[in-house]
Amino acid sequence: MSQLTLRAALLGIMLAMILAGANAYLALFAGLTVSASIPAAVVSMAILRALARGSILENNIVQTAASAGESIAAGVIFTLPALVLLGYWDSFPYWWVVFIAGIGGLLGVLITVPLRHALIHGMDLPFPEGRATAEVLRAGHGQAGAGMGMLLIGVVVGGATKLAESGLRLWQATGEVAAQVGQTVFYAGANLSPALLAVGYIVGFNIAVLVFAGGLFAWGVVVPLYALVHGLPPADTPLDAAWSLWSEQIRYMGVGAMLVGGLWALWAMRDSLVAGLQRIGGTSVLGGEGDLPRWLLGGLGLVLIVPMFVFYAGLLDSAVAAVPLTLMMLVAAGLFSAVAAYMAGLVGSSNNPVSGVTIATILITALLLLWLFGDDTLGPVAAILVGAVVCCAAAIGGDNMQDLKAGAILGAAPWQQQLAQMLGVASSVCVLAPVLSLLLNAYGIGVPTEAHPDPLPAPQASLMAAVAGGVFGGDLPWSMVGLGALVAVALIAADEWLRRAGSDFRLPVLAVAVGIYLPLSLSVPIALGGLMALLAGQRPVQGSGLLAAAGLITGEALMGIGLAVPIVVSGDRDVLAVAGVSLGPWPGLVIMLALCAWLARIRPGTSREQG
Structure with a gap:
């Protein structure tokens, strides 16, 4: 039965970009995002039915790709506005956002591949x-x-x-x-x-x-x-x-x-994880009902790690300093993507404390930098940039595991869902920087100013900035x-x-x-x-x-996403409010x-x- 068709891929990409933009506002405003898997499944069925009835597995591919938009939005919004609050950025540079969010999101997909069998088949988790x-x-x-x-x-x-x-x-x-x-x-x-x-x-x-x-x-x-x-x-x-x-x-x-x-x-779950690592990549070509092959995962991993090392080296102006930072990013991404995937199975993606594991990452990274280099003005910034990659990876890890559970129930091919998730990540990161810059210029973020007396609160990003600065300031x-x-x-x-x-x-x-x-x-x-x-x-x-x-x-999720549109267009949070009630x-x-x-x-x- 057809799954990753051209129309499913295009529809998933379109929905991922829309959901990323809508949830960017919601995360800055309310400190949360709307889980997108179910809304994307409903929209997918309506659109494909109008065009020509799509199969259930084709619709599953659409929601798999589309839900990446919400997850990437969470990873970005919970962390990168902290760079504005710390005074390092005064806008959101397009390629920086694409680079950081894209690498984090793709790492999240790769890390969840060996976890799939352990969490979905090896443990009795509800995956709500x-x-x-x-x-x-x-x-x-x-x-x-x-x-x-x-x-x-x-x-x-x-x-x-x-x-x-x-x-x-x-x-x-x-x-x-x-x-x-x-x-x-x-x-x-x-x-x-x-x-x-x-x-x-x-x-x-x-x-x-x-x-x-x-x-x-x-x-x-x-x-x-x-x-x-x-x-x-x-x-x-x-x-x-x-x-x-x-x-x-x-x-x-x-x-x-x-x-x-x-x-x-x-x-x-160490035994199940080891078994999962041994099980993946049983074939050297795409196809069948298993996961993406091991050679592809390893190659993509190297492609992602090398530019992050170069990025950190340029940030700190030291290749030596970039080594522990890159290792910290890899260890934290692996650990907390696994934790987020487990938590998604336990309490669902909507209640997955991704911001909590990101705080832990920023805390540990800041302590490492403080120990290695002392009171460095770039220390909080470097900790946030490590946390941003990890946050995107963890958010995608939890979301991807929910999608793979739905696929396991429906009989989908995991490797096709994993490719769809990558498509969703790659497309959704392209819209976030313009949306963030627009919201920053329209409302302000975090701190009231004369130009923006009532800014978007960005609660998670404010907490990330407080943790990163608090380690170097000694007030945690x-x-x-x-x-x-x-x-x-x-x-x-x-x-x-x-x-x-x-x-x-x-x-x-x-x-x-x-x-x-x-x-x-x-x-x-x-x-x-x-x-x-x-x-x-x-x-x-x-x-x-x-x-x-x-x-x-x-x-509730569909309405929450829909309400974000008139609010962003009008610039008024109460644009639909009934006066005097x-x-x-x-x-x-x-x-x-x-x-x-x-x-x-x-x-x-x-x-x-x-x-």
Whole structure:
């Protein structure tokens, strides 16, 4: 059956470029991107059906290429604006952006090839968006006939909710409150996103409750204790104080936990990884149902590594200094692409803490540079440039693994998907520099100025700049990083005890680390969705509930991308807002409760994973 056809490649390239540009704005504005696999699958089916009915595997190729646009946008937006904030750039040089993002993205594809068999076939990971994408494609091609109705209901509800909340601004996206009690502060909040509820439903109760537990520990235990010991930071309200404590101190616990948890995850799946490395490239030519051949992967790897070495040598004006920097980039790209791929299988691409592993990379690189060369004015810049490559690699690694999981369910040829991912990377990097320069000139980024008093916040890039500068300035919260590492060690020990005791309940440390790193408001709807799956008796691989949840993700994602267009064109964030309407979070809360009741009543359907 045809897969990587000319029309599929061209359509995938076009969608990758569009999704990259749209998500660039969203990432700068809100600090997140919209997962593109499911929206790309829906758009692909609509376009190919209008031209001439495409096969399900052809549509899968389109979404594989197109989803690279969102991932590359995340890798670039989370890191490169930090160079503007550090004063190194005053715009986004076109070829620099293409070079850095392109090499990082292609490395991400190469690194995930030996991981594919280990993560998809060797471990019992839910891959929520990969499974949802496969279900969407099967529903659209009549393989899950009755479930198409569930999918469409979810699409309409998710899209309408996103339009009313983010476009028309009829209610707040998050309901949250904080109270000062003596010398400390307590916080509670929940994001009212149907997509987050759906993600929790898909990943299942075990993972969802652990993500929530990490958030509850960070916000409900560590934040109040830290305030009690060190005092409250200057803030207008208790809510501002709670957020300030978490973002400036407690969040770094997640960085330490992810460092230890990532290393442990790689060690735990070492046998599967070695088997995967031995398995790839069994043939010396393209074809069949396996991965890209080993000779091609090795050749591409060398082609990518050599120019990065030359680039770092030119930046530091030293070939000797470029050696450890290039080695650091390679080790971090390999390690954190694997971690991101594992995390994508665990909690999905939308909740994959790519910015967290990038912070870890920048932290380690900055320490290495400080140790080797001392207080160098180029140290923070070099650390960001290493982090940018790693961030793009990790973002693509997680996205690629979701696509490969969808392909495994549908019976696609992995090597064709891997080529499609490369096409998506190569095309999407071409549009990001002009879009970023446009947004910088129109709104400003990060720091308010007289010309741009209300800039795009760029939260991740601001954090990257703070970490890189903080290492050389000596003001990083090392105690929080260390505490996170200790928490990870304790969780690993507890999980090993449960494993040896034969318990079905497990404690994957990275799931808890995600909860520590994410705002608690995001963890709450994920946990609620997992509870609804438990009440419905719905396993993550089953059809009716999965299609409903996939529809909610699809509708919200498509609407989120669509809303970015009039905002960017008009230059007004509130271009669609209804004036004079302020209903607070209550309508969103009512909708979330109604969706909970709906999902809890859906019984497992007949659509099951195949292949």
